[in-house]
Amino acid sequence: MTVPGTVVQRSEERAHQRYGWLDSHQSFPFAGNFDLAANAHGLLQVNNEDVVDIGEGFDMHQHRDAEIVTWVLSGTLVHQDSEGNSGVVYPGLAQRMSAGRGILHAERNDRRLPDGTRRSEPVHVVQMWIPPDETGIEPSYQELPIGDELDAGGLVVVASGLPRHRGDAAIGLRNRYAGLHAARLQPGRSVTVPDAPYGHLFVARGTVDVEGAGLLDHGDSLRLTGTGGQLVTAVTAAEVLIWEMHAGLR
16 A cells, blocks of 8 residues: 655755766666665666767667666767667657567767767766566567657657557556656646656756745656656746656565
């Protein structure tokens, strides 16, 4: 049984690590030997906001049994993996990698322009992890542009495994209990948090006013348990990421 409630996590309360070329803010304990499941909220185990310097990034490394959603806020991130998938992730492109039984991938801010030079800006990205329903599944990769839908100003399904989103979700998740929504809001525009046993709202940019919680700024998040339906109104131009989760890990 979940006990209804809301918990605000301010941006400065996140773990912050600087690794030279990587500036990382982590809403959940991530680096080292942390137990991701023990520190999860609902199904959400990782919510990292990273800035990667030009020409830098993560070389080939392994994941398994994780649904990894990557959301770029500015710049571009080059993806390559051991299953032969490759692509350039940019703002408004939904991307999901199912690590399954094991996959190697690399993510780098290393996009080349037609004249051979690199893009001249850091990449600002949010990466989120949830577990799959089943372990040891076949790895897979999916991406889809949804920028036009976001620019309309409503709540857009980014990725979902929820049965009601079949045919509607931008990309699928191998977890039937979770869905990720996003909204780009101009000042005064509002969206409503879906009602679910667990929810997580992250302010990716700007400032919003959340009914019952007050003002949340860039980097702040709201953890919801047994509640939903709150109105989220942009105070400045803002972008929010909202997880709707109908199961938890604890």
